[in-house]
Amino acid sequence: MSNRYNPDKAAVFWIADAFAAIPLAAALAAGVAAADRGDCGTLLLAVVGLCAAALLRAGLQIVAADRGEAAAIRVKTTWRRRVYPHVLVAAPGHHRMLGETVADAVDRIEDLGGFHARFLPLRRAAVLSPLIIAAAAALGSWVAGAILLVTLLPFALGMALAGTAAARAAARQLDALSRLSGLFVDRVRALPVIVGFGAQDRIGRHLADATHEVATRTLAVLKVAFLSSAIIEFFAALSVALVALYCGFNLLGLLPFPVPETLRLDEALFVLVLAPEFYLPMRRLAAAYHDKQVGEAAVERLEGIAPAPSPSASPKIPIAEPPALRFEGVVIDYGGTAIGPFSLDLPAGTSLALRGPTGIGKSSLLHALLGLAPIGAGRILVDGCNAADVALPGHIGWAGQSVAFVPGTLADNIRLARPDAGDAAVEAAARRAGLGPLIAARGDGLALPLDHRGSGLSGGERRRVGIARILLKDAPLWLLDEPTADLDARSAVEIAGILAEASRGRTVLMVTHSAELAAIATREMVLA
């Protein structure tokens, strides 16, 4: 995740920007010296040099910002690879909750941008850039260079004293603000309840009191939080003032202490113009401090969404033959609500239809088998082994109510179930699933282009794509989650017929409301 060895990192360009400040100061000093001599040719040359140096700095800053963004994109890509799979196979639940989970994951990854694009490169540059400026200033006047460096000592001390207090205060401020924002979010979220009970006025007043109270408390905190930026500001001003006074008195020869250097005007001006550059990296860094706070909070949240994978994952037991399934007193515990206990026994090569009222937890049983629903008590055994130790994902057949689509052709979408399947096998599965009329009706046949929603396909056709997948997969274990729900009667009967024929000899666990589909199962079990 680190870009430490990346050659095009933004910090290099920020440091180059510090280097470019040197010719700019030199050109200005040379120009003033030429004006002093009345040397118009050199003056003009110096002015051109000055503008060229400014142009160079402008370019370097653009590249630095762009490189920073590029580095941030790389980091975000890495995080996306880690987090998105967790979100994509998150426990299926309420659509609204899914939306929140997705938004949380996507937004937090975006929050990392400023930290990696700006703060990190600026922090790396802030180590080297002041030293470069001080060294360049020392070429003009080594005492002035030393003055700049010496101001670093009280600066560092001040930052250590005020900085930690300020950082604590800043953290508390962020805390208070996020609590306020949390309160606001909570009340907006509960709007249906609030307006439903006509509690607008009371809740509104409460929110007003709370926001003003937090704002007042935040202000007290800010007095400390701004200290560290005041210290940077103070030393930036002080370094200019000290260098100016030293150079002026040196030029006048009025210094109250002996110095082993006598300055010329151009040397003195060169040093003076460089002096504000010395604290510039620190000021830039302070301006990006908010990015750091946001980025660190985001990392914490993302670690929670997608914990680092444990390396000790034992190899999973493969399933080759139709397995026997056994649920022993399984309770599915969603934290708030628990369903179960469920017990069932499904011998190898047989099929079982689960029926019962909506909301009783039939689908959750299938999800639990896949590890998508949290099991609070009991266990699920596949051929006598714990379901979690068996290589189910990627090796079973699934047909449900929603079918996943990716942009590509119809054939691509069917082939997702078995990427090594040949064209003939894909077409056979499609025809067997009853997609023949679709292939014939549209000019493209199996090359029919689809988007990520499968737009243009009817509800029945979408289900049939799912059926074609399960046929193509040819897996020993099938899980069916109401594959015919909401379909018209004819399609439902047809699909039930296809599944009846193809499921023979496999272990099939199905959830259904439909009597036709349940009829194809060896056994039926009603949950109540």
Add this chain to the structure above:
Amino acid sequence: MSRAHLDRLLADAAALERRHFRIAGALAAAATIAAVLLLGLSGWFITGAALAGLGGVLAVQTFNYLLPSAAIRLLAIVRTTARYGERLYGHRAALMTLATLRTRLFDRILTVGDVRAVSAGDAVTRLVQDIGALEDSLIRKPALPAALAGGAIGIVLAWLASPWASLALLVLLVALSLWAHLATPRLLAIAAADMAAALARLKASMVDHASASPEILAYGLTPAIEQALEVEKTALDQARRRFARGEAIIDAGLVLGGGLAMGAVLAISQAALPFTVLAVLSAAGAIESLSGYVRGVSRGALVTAALARLEAMTGRHPVPVDATISIVQTIVFDRNGASVRLEAGERLGIAGRSGSGKTTLLEMLAGVRPAPADCGIRLDDRNLATLPPEAMRAAFALSPQDAQLLSGTVRDNLRVARPGLTDEQLWAALDVGCLATEVRAMPEGLDQWVGDGGARLSGGQRKRLSLARAILAGRPWLLLDEPSEGLDMVTEARLCRRLATWLHETGTGLMVVSHRPAFLALAKHRLDLEGNNSALAEAALS
């Protein structure tokens, strides 16, 4: 609400803090002037000293170094303290304005027709981000006086070099401001819009994909899906990069402008050398003082987008709630030939498969979701769609399917129902909801913190707390959406019994959506929403 309204809302909120904004602006101006003068005066001092040093002992003795050196030290202190004060007053004004604005926005949001859309998770997240963008723009308010002061002092000091130098600096300052204003829409506005659109598309695609998560897991489709998301991810990253680049290019204009200003003043100057140096360095400082303002202009692209979204989100102007709210005596459902008529105090059980519009029906009655004209529901012989939501809210108390609780205490959650509730009333309602024993057993009783959105309670407890709250509202009709979800049979039976007693004693009508026979048995009338072609089901899909 129109954009003008929103702007006025913002202006009104800011007006309360006008004094602090003015102080912050004055301090910002002072800090900028001090910064420009500090560098300029230092240059003048050094150059003057150098010339005096060359001029011999007499020149040195006549050179007044006390005043400038004292001024340099003073300016360093003024610059620091003024900057500190500016930040403090600027943040105070911005925070207080925002506190007011948040409250007023909340009031406006309360008046939207479909509060459910606003209260959805991603909408709330965007709301918070948009308010953050406004905060950013408020904190940048003192940047304008700072830029004006810096520009003015720069132009005055450049006059010391030559009137032409002043003119050149003025031209540069105006050109850079124009540059920021002209480049922002071209370089940033499109990128900002692309960014928001790509982000929304990415989230929508992920939600679409993730709703088929068992299939993704069963076939190991994660790599294929991630590949499919690549388009949106790339679009987002590229838009963000274009935005960052655009912002850097606009900022770079200032760096280049600073160089040009110094070069121009140096080349044009006719004055004595110390004044030339003073003018050159002041010109650079004047250009630098524009930076806060320019950043504000470029961030304006985000603020405009935020304001537009807030405008779309907030509702019409607050209307006074109609004081003469009718008590609904009769309710008629008339759909697909099947019709049910309820008189005050009667009970209706609603059944139907998931997706058939049961929840939608209750939400329309409760006035939290707008009803379509063909909803087939009449209250006291008036079409539901023609009634103001306030009228429905006064007649119905809803305990929704996902029991929404406030982050607060048990008492906070119950007292939302109605003003002026006593503890006895709260306990009585908890008793009907079969929750009193459990709340008594909690360490803090009624003051028990229920966690964010009630996270510290079990699903069944949340449900019953929400039911107790609906009972407390004292409305003539009680609407219950799946009240027994997450309850065991024994509790369910007890809850049914107590609820029946309470309904009977208070003469409250009931509409209950449930899959379980126990609750449906409470009701004399029955409405079956089976079938996909009803108006209600279509309303649910739209």
